[in-house]
Amino acid sequence: MPAQPSAPGSRPTLEAVAARAGVSRATASRVVNGGEGVRAHVVDKVRVAIRELGYVPNQAARTLVTRRTGAVAVIIAEPEVRIFSDPFFSRQVRGISKELTAHDTQLVLLLVEDRGDYDRIERYLAGGHVDGALAFSLHTDDPLPAITRRIGMPTVYGGRPGWTGGPGEPGGVSYVDADNRGGAREAVRHLLERGRRRIAHIAGPLDQTSATDRLDGYRDVLRESDPALIAEGDFTSAGGARAMAELLERAPGLDAVFAANDLMATGALRVLRERGLGVPGDVSLVGFDDTEQVAEAADPPLTTVRQDIEGMGRLMAGLLLRTLARGRTATAGGAPPESVITPTTLVRRASS
Amino acid sequence: MPAQPSAPGSRPTLEAVAARAGVSRATASRVVNGGEGVRAHVVDKVRVAIRELGYVPNQAARTLVTRRTGAVAVIIAEPEVRIFSDPFFSRQVRGISKELTAHDTQLVLLLVEDRGDYDRIERYLAGGHVDGALAFSLHTDDPLPAITRRIGMPTVYGGRPGWTGGPGEPGGVSYVDADNRGGAREAVRHLLERGRRRIAHIAGPLDQTSATDRLDGYRDVLRESDPALIAEGDFTSAGGARAMAELLERAPGLDAVFAANDLMATGALRVLRERGLGVPGDVSLVGFDDTEQVAEAADPPLTTVRQDIEGMGRLMAGLLLRTLARGRTATAGGAPPESVITPTTLVRRASS
Incomplete structure (x- = not known):
């Protein structure tokens, strides 16, 4: 492994960027995260400071160039053998894929074979390679919600998460579910x-x-x-x-x-x-x-x-894309979580 | 869309980095791409110059921090409905997944629904979100090989590519196939x-x-x-x-x-x-x-x-990981392509 460009301690901080640009840390942070609500000449000042200092935000290369990746992670919290054998998953992925494609967004499917994979998935998500995540088939003690909260990754869940309203949990999360x-x-x-x-x-x-x-x-x-x-x-x-x-x-x-x-x-x-x-x-x-x-x-x-499995996939993707377009996260911060419950229908066939 | 940090023309170039560090462009380039074969004190000089100038390589955030992403793309050139219905694909993915997991590398599955998706896939691959690619089930006129060559993405193919040795083609590519x-x-x-x-x-x-x-x-x-x-x-x-x-x-x-x-x-x-x-x-x-x-x-x-479908998946992943460890690309440059043909066995059952 080649050495890192510099020791962690010597990396320029966001505070240093703010000081050099003559703005508050909050303003510098806003510029790093897309620049929404910041006046153009201030954005320019902060960007010059970022460039001059060689500032690299910890969590995301994307924020360095203040550009979205145009990609969204889909995380199915089931072993690959389940994903490929239950048509539920391919249908949900199909719905997600259609909606993302319609918005020129790359679907990036991450497989979770077991709990040990989550450290690596956290690193990948935190690395700024995707703008947001869609996660489904979670189990109650799944580590993913804590991960996405920790790294501030906008996330929409497929299926009502079991941890909503639990002790120490935030107000809520965005999800799409069936009745x-x-x-x-x-x-x-x-x-x-x-x-x-x-x-x-x-x-x-x-x-x-x-x-x-x-x-x-x-x-x-x-x-x-x-x-x-x-x-x-x-x-x-x-x-x-x-x-x-x-x-x-x-x-x-x-x-x-x-x-x-x-x-x-x-x-x-x-x-x-x-x-x-x-x-x-x-x-x-x-x-x-x-x-x-x-x-x-x-x-x-x-x-x-x-x-409507495919429809739920489309709704999940649509909810996330709208969240991203607003530049807020679905899991934390000021944006209220949005959830959709889709209706079910009894289909009568010969088995009853 | 927020404006880019600066007009393209004003971005610091690799030449500027080389000049500031007092090294040749080739040396600067080698450092940007991992630093292999460059003496440590030269690497340090180039990295200081990169940091001071805020140099951002065009194609890859990873090279900015001279760090691999720890992720590999798997591209299956078939519509999602084929991928989920033919167990061949899940088996191949299983083999790849096992090998990548054993090397703490994240598998990133990119779906290709139709040819129109390739522009987006090229942007994603060129964006530095993965270190290499594994591609299988390609068709003879598939745009993927041209894309991976153009962006210099180390790639190993599953199945002998149909274009090998064609007019204007490079010497060869790395692939794993059955007999x-x-x-x-x-x-x-x-x-x-x-x-x-x-x-x-x-x-x-x-x-x-x-x-x-x-x-x-x-x-x-x-x-x-x-x-x-x-x-x-x-x-x-x-x-x-x-x-x-x-x-x-x-x-x-x-x-x-x-x-x-x-x-x-x-x-x-x-x-x-x-x-x-x-x-x-x-x-x-x-x-x-x-x-x-x-x-x-x-x-x-x-x-x-x-x-041995799963075994071929493992071999593909292993070949790519070795290529990445050597810091060369499998599709171009000095590294000779490597290919493996695995044996087949007739299994006699009741249908014959």
Whole structure:
């Protein structure tokens, strides 16, 4: 490794820039971060000082040249094997990609295989290589929110973050989500209407709000539900199969299953078939998501709760781009967080 | 947009840095690009001059602080819908990701939806946000090689590039490939050994060398093959189905099909079943790739040519990291390009 240009202590500071330009530190900072609201001749003075001193802001090369990178990071907090096997992710990325492309912004996808990757991701985000971040499929103890807050990276989340309003948390964050709870209620009501009485639920991983919100919706309708009728899965087909086997063990008389996503529903379907149980004859089955590769391709095709996954991706990207255009951050500072909850629709097919 | 810090003309040049440091332009350039082969006290002099003048190299913020970004771009020259539906890509990315992670290097995935995206990708690559690039699934007229050459971005290709040795091309590029031609030969010889005589081929898109090399391997063995037995697909399942229907129309007596990848083989399988043709009873079928999600999951499971997709990903990343460690570019300059051809293996299953 070549040595750094100078010892950290000898780097010119923002204070030195401000002093040389004869302005306040706040004004110098504003110029470094884009110059909005600063008069042109003041901007020029600060830039001259930056150049003369060779000032390099700690966090971002972009701010050095007071230019945006024109790129946005997309961070999916799931191992690559999940990202490529669940069409939810490709759809969300497609929506994001369309919106970013329409605004000539480069999508930069960062993979997170495990927690150890976050140090490196923090360095990359802090390095000024992207203007903002879109993050989805976060788990409650995910380190990403703390990272984006620490480095002041404007961020919009896909899915309501689990930490909102927690102790020591800021007022809120910007996110786009589906009406998970309302959609789950509709799924369960539909099964009741079909005459089903022992309705089980295969939940997603309960460290994600999409899973807990759907479980809450199930409980809203079935207030006295037998706990034996609820099993936790992990949003994969294999996890759905395991949960289904567990449910059949604990509650063999079940006559319906609401799975918190389509992939888990296909795993459940496989187990039901192996046990000689007909769908929907013996057991009615409803999923969540509605992707053609999974819900429509299943045999029988799945009744499911449709969420507009691609549309949510576009909304996330749009929210972030508007935040960036205003020159404020979505996660901190003066800008109030914005959130959008998109509606869900029950799509009836042969499985119920 | 805030104005640039100064008019382009007034920016300090590399010549000015060299003059101030009392070194040649070549030496100053070497320091800007990492300082390899330059004595420490000379490096220090140049860095002082860089700092004093506020010199900002045109192409890369990284070179300003003579620090690598610690990130590598992965560019897959296919629309997102292909990337997420063909397990080949996730496997290749997995191999790359493992190797980069082992060297604490951030993987930055850039999606290319269409040709119009390349201007933006060039800006991003030229912006100094990554140290090098890994590109795969290129087509013969892909603009990417010209871009990486123009901006001097060290690049390793997945798959032998079709333009090597073309007029006006540089000596060569670094790439990792499988022995596509040898693997295809083995597939066709296997079908001959099974007693098949009317062996058809579903080729991949013929603007990719992986497709033309496999077609060449088929022709190596069947020198007198009837052109009616060859149809071009596009490496997707739907394309394989279309090609199969075309082949059955033109050559109804065919008794075997070698498809240039597994996804096309599954499409062919669907069409054969629809026509009431048994596999392997009436028609033997062999694919290429060997991914468990496709080849093993098919009914019957596919005989196929296995290539070590993940291993090729690791090799690509390793080749690039070594190139970067040497501080040279893989595409131009003094470093000779390095290429690796990995062996293939025929995996016999029920479809043949």
